[in-house]
Amino acid sequence: MRWQELFADLEAQLVAEARLEQAAEVPDRTRRERADVSWLDRAARSAGTVITCATAAGVVRGALEDLGREWLLVQEQGRHAALLPTAAVLSVTGLSVRSDDDRGMGRRFGLGVALRAIARDRAPVAVHDIAGGLATGTIDRVGSDHLDLAEHPADALRRPTALTGHRVIPFAAIAIVRRA
Template sequence: MRWDRLFEDLEAQLALEDLRELDSEVADRTRRERALLDVHTRLLANVGVTGVALGLPGRVLGGRLVDVGPDWALLETAPQRPVLVALHALRAVSGLGRGARTPSVVAKRFGLGAALRALSRDRAVVEICDLDGRPATGTIDVVGGDHLELAEHAPDELRRASNLTGRLLVPFWSLGSVRRL
């Protein structure tokens, strides 16, 4: 009987040690997988979520996360009022659920330039804000590889030569957000 108890105790200790090793391995793999996540994949998993807040320098935009590209997020701050936010301008994000989602090959290629070209094609009147939150209004005339050119005019006027107050070249790295007016 004493031998039986001794062997049972040894078996229990081995089983406990195996369980500890498995827990440690799972925790290590979880840490490694989390280390591979980036902001883009976290945001992508939360498309459609309401109550997301994107912190930009000097301001916070809140609303429903509509779409996410490799270097931009589209946030609906009010019904039919989306704001395109450059991911490099983010300072913090709140309101996200857990999880991450890998983007499709096509989604990986639809960068900030492509989103801005869509606004330019529509000849939409926009308000752009730089990283310091300074606004400028007008129509995007040109979208280059790393910049946009804004024909500045009042938000309630059409883009006409007589309405232009200036031309503004904005490098993508200094762009914070773009809102269609």
């Protein structure tokens, strides 16, 4: 009978040790899972909610309408939507704490594709740069890392008589693109 008691005691010790290991593993697993979550994952979960993004060119506040790998589209109240490169976002308030749904990361295309769509629209835009500068005009071309802006007043159509210049703006310098 003594061995049975000894074996029962050993089994109880193993069960207690397994419970301690599991209790220690849960917080560690949670930390690892949280470490894999990007702020864009949280933004994808926040689509449709009001967020506030700080950029070097100012604050953009509105409903998060869409997002992709390198950009956010925020519908500002009383204005046209603002396209923000994610690299220009300094901080965000209003994001969901959770990111564990099936919506995924948003659209799969990057900033260049989004800017090409805006260029095809031929609508005048206001491009705010990270140094606080502002240029208005129409996006003529979009390269792999820059856009070509035909400069003209925001309230004028792109006509040769309205052009005041041409500007190349690297993506890294863009803080906000708004429809003018």
